[in-house]
Amino acid sequence: xxxxxxxxxxxxxxxxxxxxxxxxxxxxxxxxxxxxxxxxxxxxxxxxxxxxxxxxxxxxxxxxxxxxxxxxxxxxxxxxxxxxxxxxxxxxxxxxxxxxxxxxxxxxxxxxxxxxxxxxxxxxxxxxxxxxxxxxxxxxxxxxxxxxxxxxxxxxxxxxxxxxxxxxxxxxxxxxxxxxxxxxxxxxxxxxxxxxxxxxxxxxxxxxxxxxxxxxxxxxxxxxxx
Numbered sequence: 001x002x003x004x005x006x007x008x009x010x011x012x013x014x015x016x017x018x019x020x021x022x023x024x025x026x027x028x029x030x031x032x033x034x035x036x037x038x039x040x041x042x043x044x045x046x047x048x049x050x051x052x053x054x055x056x057x058x059x060x061x062x063x064x065x066x067x068x069x070x071x072x073x074x075x076x077x078x079x080x081x082x083x084x085x086x087x088x089x090x091x092x093x094x095x096x097x098x099x100x101x102x103x104x105x106x107x108x109x110x111x112x113x114x115x116x117x118x119x120x121x122x123x124x125x126x127x128x129x130x131x132x133x134x135x136x137x138x139x140x141x142x143x144x145x146x147x148x149x150x151x152x153x154x155x156x157x158x159x160x161x162x163x164x165x166x167x168x169x170x171x172x173x174x175x176x177x178x179x180x181x182x183x184x185x186x187x188x189x190x191x192x193x194x195x196x197x198x199x200x201x202x203x204x205x206x207x208x209x210x211x212x213x214x215x216x217x218x219x220x221x222x223x224x225x226x
Contacts, residue, residue, distance in 0.1 A: 062200030
């Protein structure tokens with residue numbers, strides 16, 4: 001059954017995604033609101049496919065915070081990246097720069113307000129990221145970062161990337177850590193039915209020492225391991 005569910009998911013999700021990406025490119029000539037609408041529909045379509053086709057229930061333990069904050073979300077699969085506009089309201093996600101080279105999608109992602117992360121460009125790239133991120137915060141949008149820097153296997157707890165502490169210090173925003181356990185069900189060729197849980201941790205205030213904020217975020221985003 002998991003094979004059949006997965007095949008139907010791949011065909012329908014990616015087929016409609018191709019039309020929606022094209023729609024997002026066209027929407028750029030209309031308005032930001034039009035692009036945001038298309039992105040929300042794409043993320044919503046993904047959530048529908050996950051729940052209805054793959055048989056995965058999505059559960060929230062806790063709830064998103066009010067106002068602009070920095071969400072630090074564990075990254076076990078593509079699920080939480082695609083699901084972000086459904087989970088949150090107009091999130092601006094820190095995304096590796098290579099993805100912006102995808103034809104069509106890259107331009108639409110910039111227009112929507114994703115923030116490119118150029119890992120090899122050092123302080124110059126960090127300043128660009130901060131400038132972009134502050135513009136999103138001024139627009140009332142939450143920020144999302146995957147602090148491990150890449151997808152990580154379930155039941156592992158790697159250290160946070162050094163860039164997280166720099167962003168935390170310079171943005172001066174509360175951090176909401178979010179654990180998610182999507183890996184066992186979604187990060188596989190033949191996806192499984194079951195339950196994916198988002199667990200929202202307590203907001204962490206700005207201005208803490210690096211060691212303390214990293215320890216608190218690390219503990220909270222790994223709360224669903226095991």
